[in-house]
Amino acid sequence: MRTQRTVLSGAALATLVLVAPAQAAPSAEAIARNCVVCHGPKEAGQLEIPKLANYPARKMVEMLTGFRDGQKEATIMNRIAKAFTDEQIQALAAHFAAQ
């Protein structure tokens, strides 16, 4: 009985540890799923919206912060980029550059 209880609370603790960071901030992978709706899947861009797979990380940081801070003209990315912190922009840039 005693052993069983220890195992159960150990599992509960592991679940908490795994879930907590995901709730604090969505991962780059989770955010990136929204980007490809417009930008198209890995292999292809979508009409005139550029594809993001292999997009140079430094340029993505420059573009997204530019859109967010109103320094770059945009129809929609200015609003989308407002949702992200510098850390999330860095994570997105690393995610797409590695595709």
Ligand code: HEC
């Ligand atoms: C609603 C559609 C839509 C979504 C969702 C979207 N984008 Fe865009 N993206 C665009 C459009 C349209 C442009 C062209 C600039 C503009 O008019 O806003 C663009 C431009 C860009 C550019 C500049 C490309 C270049 O080289 O000129 C980057 C980088 C980019 N988006 C990244 C992202 C990332 C990262 C996400 C997900 C967080 C995302 N986009 C989500 C529509 C979208």
